[in-house]
Amino acid sequence: MIGAYFFITMIRYDCFSSIGLEFSTSSSRVGDHTVNYVALKMLFGDRAKYLMLLCGLTFAVMLIVQQGSIFWGLMMWSQASITNLNVPIWVTDPGIAQVDEVKPLADTAVDRVRSVDGVEWAVPLYKGLLRARLATGEYHQITLTGLESATLIGRPAEVLEGRFEDILQPDAVVLDQWAVERMGGPTVVRVGTIFELNDKLARVVAIAKTQKSFTNIPVVYTTYERAMRYVPHERRILSYVLAKHKDGVPVEDVVQRIRTQTGLGAFTQEDFGFKTYMWVLVNTGIGINFGTTILLGFIVGMAIAGQTFYLFTIENLRQFGALKAMGASSFTLSRMILLQAFTVGLTGYGIGIGFATVFGFLTARGGNLPFAETWQLLLLVLVALLAICLVSASVSIIKLARLEPAIVFR
Amino acid sequence: MNDNSQPAAVRARGIVKSFGSGDTQITVLKGIDLDIYLGELLLLVGESGGGKTTLLSAIAGILDINEGNIDVLGVPLSALPANKRTRFRGQTMGFIYQQFNLLPALTAAENVAVPLLIQKVGRAEALRRARVMLNRVGLADRTEFLPKNLSGGQQQRVAIARALVNEPRLLICDEPTAALDGPNGQKIMELLREVGRSPDRCVIVVTHDSRIFHFGDRMANLTDGRIVNIEQISQEGTA
Ligand SMILES: Nc1ncnc2c1ncn2[C@@H]1O[C@H](COP(=O)(O)OP(=O)(O)OP(=O)(O)O)[C@@H](O)[C@H]1O
Ligand SMILES: [Mg+2]
Numbered sequence: 001m002i003g004a005y006f007f008i009t010m011i012r013y014d015c016f017s018s019i020g021l022e023f024s025t026s027s028s029r030v031g032d033h034t035v036n037y038v039a040l041k042m043l044f045g046d047r048a049k050y051l052m053l054l055c056g057l058t059f060a061v062m063l064i065v066q067q068g069s070i071f072w073g074l075m076m077w078s079q080a081s082i083t084n085l086n087v088p089i090w091v092t093d094p095g096i097a098q099v100d101e102v103k104p105l106a107d108t109a110v111d112r113v114r115s116v117d118g119v120e121w122a123v124p125l126y127k128g129l130l131r132a133r134l135a136t137g138e139y140h141q142i143t144l145t146g147l148e149s150a151t152l153i154g155r156p157a158e159v160l161e162g163r164f165e166d167i168l169q170p171d172a173v174v175l176d177q178w179a180v181e182r183m184g185g186p187t188v189v190r191v192g193t194i195f196e197l198n199d200k201l202a203r204v205v206a207i208a209k210t211q212k213s214f215t216n217i218p219v220v221y222t223t224y225e226r227a228m229r230y231v232p233h234e235r236r237i238l239s240y241v242l243a244k245h246k247d248g249v250p251v252e253d254v255v256q257r258i259r260t261q262t263g264l265g266a267f268t269q270e271d272f273g274f275k276t277y278m279w280v281l282v283n284t285g286i287g288i289n290f291g292t293t294i295l296l297g298f299i300v301g302m303a304i305a306g307q308t309f310y311l312f313t314i315e316n317l318r319q320f321g322a323l324k325a326m327g328a329s330s331f332t333l334s335r336m337i338l339l340q341a342f343t344v345g346l347t348g349y350g351i352g353i354g355f356a357t358v359f360g361f362l363t364a365r366g367g368n369l370p371f372a373e374t375w376q377l378l379l380l381v382l383v384a385l386l387a388i389c390l391v392s393a394s395v396s397i398i399k400l401a402r403l404e405p406a407i408v409f410r
Numbered sequence: 411m412n413d414n415s416q417p418a419a420v421r422a423r424g425i426v427k428s429f430g431s432g433d434t435q436i437t438v439l440k441g442i443d444l445d446i447y448l449g450e451l452l453l454l455v456g457e458s459g460g461g462k463t464t465l466l467s468a469i470a471g472i473l474d475i476n477e478g479n480i481d482v483l484g485v486p487l488s489a490l491p492a493n494k495r496t497r498f499r500g501q502t503m504g505f506i507y508q509q510f511n512l513l514p515a516l517t518a519a520e521n522v523a524v525p526l527l528i529q530k531v532g533r534a535e536a537l538r539r540a541r542v543m544l545n546r547v548g549l550a551d552r553t554e555f556l557p558k559n560l561s562g563g564q565q566q567r568v569a570i571a572r573a574l575v576n577e578p579r580l581l582i583c584d585e586p587t588a589a590l591d592g593p594n595g596q597k598i599m600e601l602l603r604e605v606g607r608s609p610d611r612c613v614i615v616v617t618h619d620s621r622i623f624h625f626g627d628r629m630a631n632l633t634d635g636r637i638v639n640i641e642q643i644s645q646e647g648t649a
Contacts, residue, residue, distance in 0.1 A: 035528065327500015406470075408507055
C-alpha cells in the first residue's frame with residue numbers, strides 16, 4: 001500500500017502531463033477541465049515552490065503519523081499481557097482495574113465458569129510477580145505465568161528456540177525473548193540454563209516470542225500446577241479464568257451470562273485490553289506526557305501545513321487577480337485553489353506516510369520500539385489534513401473574493 | 411473620421427475616486443467625464459501618478475468608484491452584480507497591463523489561451539487560436555517558451571496577444587509599448603490601431619511615448635484628477 005502511495009506520487013506529474021496531451025488532442029473537452037489544467041500548472045510549474053510546499057506538508061504528516069504510531073504502539077504494549085495469551089474471555093474479580101493488578105479468585109471459580117451455558121472451555125491461569133536468582137547471583141523480577149498443563153491454553157504463538165511442550169518436563173520453564181534480553185542476553189540465559197525461583201529450580205527449555213509489554217518485566221512460563229510450587233504459600237493462587245464461548249454464541253452474551261451467574265468480573269479480550277489501556281492512560285504519566293507531545297505534534301504539523309499552503313496562495317494572489325481581471329469568476333478561482341490544495345495535500349499525505357512507515361519499519365524492527373501505524377490513525381490524519389487544506393484554501397478564497405483585481409494594473 | 415455622432419462604447423460621467431480615509435485620504439479622480447467611441451483609438455496621457463491607471467481600472471469595472479456612472483457598451487457597470495460584471499468583463503474586454511502579469515508557469519501559447527479557457531473554449535482550440543495570435547505579434551517561434559525565457563519586449567507582446575485573443579470589443583492598454591523598442595512598438599501600435607478601426611471595437615491606450623501619438627484618433631489629457639483637454643489628432647499620411 002505504501003509502495004503504491006510512492007508510485008502514485010512519483011508518477012502524478014508525468015501522468016498529468018500525458019493526460020494533458022490527450023486533452024489537447026480531443027477538442028471536444030470543455031472549459032471545466034481546461035481551467036483545472038491552468039491551476040495544476042500553476043501548482044507544478046514553479047518546481048522549487050511546489051517542492052517547498054510539498055516538504056512542509058510531508059513533514060507535517062510524517063510528524064503526526066510517527067508520533068501517533070509510537071503512542072499507539074505504547075498503548076499496544078500496555079495490553080501485551082492480555083494479547084500475548086490471546087483468549088476470548090477473561091474472568092476475574094469484578095473490581096479489577098487492569099490486567100497486571102491481580103486479585104486472586106477461589107479455586108472453585110474455574111468450575112463455576114465451566115458450568116455457565118455457552119462456555120466451551122475454561123482453564124485456570126496463574127500470573128504473579130516473583131524474583132528469579134541467576135547462577136551469577138543476580139536477582140531479576142519476573143512475571144510467572146502458569147498455564148493449565150492439559151491444554152497449555154494461553155501459550156505464545158511463536159517459539160524461537162526449543163519446544164514449548166517441553167514445559168511439561170520436571171522443573172521446566174519457558175522464557176520470552178525479553179526475559180533473555182533483560183536477564184543478560186543469550187550468553188547468560190539460553191535453553192538449558194538453570195536458575196532459581198523462590199529457591200526452587202527452574203530449567204529453561206524454550207524461548208518464546210511475545211509482544212513486548214509496557215513494564216518490560218520478563219515473562220517466565222510454567223504450568224499452573226507447578227506455579228503453585230513456586231509461589232510462597234497463599235490461600236488463593238488462581239489469578240484468572242480463561243474461557244472461550246461456544247461457536248455460534250455471541251461472546252458478549254456469554255460474558256454477560258458469566259457475570260450474572262457467577263458474580264465474577266468477565267470481559268472479552270478487547271474490553272479487558274481497553275480497560276487496561278485506559279487505566280494506563282489515566283493513571284500513568286503516559287497519557288498526559290505523550291498525549292501533549294502528540295497533540296503538539298498534531299497542532300504544529302497542521303499549522304505548518306496550513307501556513308505553507310496559505311503562503312503559496314498569497315504569493316499567487318497577483319496571478320489569481322490577473323485571472324479575475326480576465327473574467328474568471330470567484331467560483332472558478334475557488335475551484336482552482338481547492339484543486340491545488342487537495343492535490344498537494346494528498347501528495348504530501350502519501351509521501352509523509354511513506355516516510356513515517358519507513359521510519360517505523362527501521363526503528364521498530366524487532367519490536368524494541370513501540371510503533372503501531374493503524375488505519376484509524378492514517379484515516380484521522382487524512383481527514384485532519386484535508387480539513388486543514390480546506391481551511392487554508394477557504395482563507396485564500398475569501399481573501400481572493402475581497403481582492404480588487406485592480407492590483408494587476410499596478 | 412470620428413465624429414461624435416457615433417455610439418459611445420464607454421460613457422463615464424462624474425467619476426470620483428479616493429483612496430484611504432481621514433487625513434491620509436487622497437482624491438485621485440475628481441469628476442471625470444469621458445466618452446470613448448466605437449471605431450476609435452483613444453490615447454490617455456498625463457503626469458505620472460495622475461490617475462490614469464486608476465481610471466482604466468474603473469472603466470474595466472475592477473475598481474469600485476466613489477461617485478459617478480460608467481456605461482460600457484450600453485451596460486451600466488454599477489448595476490451589474492459582481493459575478494455578472496466579471497463575466498461581462500471576460501466577454502467584452504481585453505487588457506494590456508503596465509506590468510505584464512503573465513502566469514510564470516504557463517508557456518507563451520498557454521498564457522495567451524487563458525482568456526479563452528476562462529470562456530470555456532476547449533483547450534486544443536484555445537491553443538490553436540493563441541498560436542495564431544502569437545504569430546500576429548511576431549512570436550511564432552516562441553510559442554512554447556516560458557515567460558522567464560522571453561525578453562521584456564517579447565513578454566509584452568505575449569501579453570498583447572493575450573489581450574487580443576478573444577477579440578474584445580473594448581481593449582484597455584496601460585503603456586503597452588513601454589518595454590518595447592521603436593520598431594516593435596510601432597508594430598504593436600499598428601495592431602492596436604487596426605483593432606480600433608474595426609467599426610464595433612475601440613481601444614484606449616495610456617502612454618507617455620510621443621513616438622506613438624500619431625496612432626491615436628484622439629488624445630485625452632488627465633491632469634490633477636480631471637480631463638483637462640481632449641484633442642483630435644490629425645491623421646495625415648495614415649488614413
Ligand atoms: N490602491 C491604492 N491605494 C492608495 N493609493 C492609490 C492606490 N492606487 C493608486 N493610488 C494612488 O493614486 C494615484 C494615481 O495612481 P495611478 O496608478 O492611477 O497613476 P498613473 O497615472 O497611472 O501613474 P503612472 O503614469 O506612473 O503609471 C497615485 O498617487 C497613487 O499613489
Ligand atoms: Mg499607471
